[in-house]
Amino acid sequence: MSVQERKQRERADRERLIVATARELAEQQGWDAVTTRLLAERIEYSQPVLYSHFRGKREIIGAVAIEGAAEMAAALRAATSAADGPRARVTALARAYLDFAERNPAVYDAMFQLDGGLAFADEDTPEPLKDAFAALLESLGEVAGDGVHPGLFTELFWAALHGLATLTRAGRLPAGDTGRRVKLLVDRLAIV
Amino acid sequence: MSVQERKQRERADRERLIVATARELAEQQGWDAVTTRLLAERIEYSQPVLYSHFRGKREIIGAVAIEGAAEMAAALRAATSAADGPRARVTALARAYLDFAERNPAVYDAMFQLDGGLAFADEDTPEPLKDAFAALLESLGEVAGDGVHPGLFTELFWAALHGLATLTRAGRLPAGDTGRRVKLLVDRLAIV
DNA sequence: TCGATTGTCTAGCGGTGCTAGGATCGGACC
DNA sequence: GGTCCGATCCTAGCACCGCTAGACAATCGA
DSSP states (O other), X not given: OHHHHHHHHHHHHHHHHXXXXXXXXXXXXXXXXXXXXXXXXXXXXXXXXXXXXXXXHHHHHHHHHXXXXXXXXXXXXXXXXXXXXXXXXXXXXHHHHHHHHHHOHHHHHHHHTSOOOOOOSSTTSOHHHHHHHHHHHHHHGGGSXXXXXXXXXXXXXXXXXXHHHHHHHTTSSOTTOHHHHHHHHHHHHXXX | OHHHHHHHHHHHHHHHHHHHHHHHHXXXXXXXXXXXXXXXXXXXXXXXXXXXXXSSHHHXXXXXXXXXXXXXXXXXXXXXXXXXXHHHHHHHHHHHHHHHHHHOHXXXXXXXXXXXXXXXXXXXXXXXXXXXXXXXXXXXXXXXXXXXXXXXXXXXXHHHHHHHHHHHHTTSSOTTOHHHHHHHHHHHHOOO
């Protein structure tokens, strides 16, 4: 039995290596550079090994997305727990969200821009993704205002953050005014 | 001279045909299906002809984006001009924007999701793109509120719309609540 | 020790964006 | 009208992509 366990452990290690390498490569050179050939070379195995862990490149992107969602949820909770009062929490949340997107562009793309073959807003949505949304909901729900459904409010706030994150990074919005945009967003949307 | 003019005209016609065909193909089967081979076949020329008009596929996407921006600007102005009062105008604007994104997903992707090799928020941004932003600014500027820079407000409002458009279409947000989200967005952001 | 199973690799398929170089066609000149 | 020449277009092919069939080696159980 111990032999089998060792093999399972090694296999799990290798799978983590694949995901970590794909993520690293994507952050360094963009997702276009994450080809199955280069990825295989980096992990020092041949291409078919990748396909013994994942159905294809899409699933690898999905794995990076799930890993990223867990990290994002943790980052959001860390930021909000250090803030006092609903308004400060929401501001910290927004800053942390945009900060995460800026620091981990490839992971953010895997989560929200690329097709990772993941379900969303669905019952079989992977747990980390639901949890990341829950992390948003925790702080945003308390500033939704009377008579406004917290979930709907969170969706709207999230959409605004997502728009800011993607448009800024794509050069569609002039960088540098992020702070002012966040302040305006919180001022208007959040009801203390 | 007349011969040269005819040739120039024919060339311009063919260029329009390329862009229109690429757009049609993208709307029907998605941008992934817009391969240079299939596109060439559709316009009944060989692949290299495409490269005598555009530097590459990216520039073709860019051309579709510019065409789309002009249409979007017109659609936004048509919607706002039919509405009375600032608040009604902003609501109409938001609806028209999301409607355009939903009806022309491939064009919307060309404008904001894909790399069309276009400059943004820059002095050498193509005119139609600047004009589309101007169309947003015209209606949004009047509800920015005192002491808030109209441009900054427009950027934020636009980011929210963009987030709603992309997240909804990608299945990240449950469809069907768009109307309520738009109402909430306008209620909170716009200052009548 | 031998057969079976598991694991991995080599080689290759059909596709992609893009391009070099030859063929062809039409207008300009003798 | 015949010849040349330049513009125009196409055939063929490059290097790369995601993905996989089938050969091969290593390991396990009998």
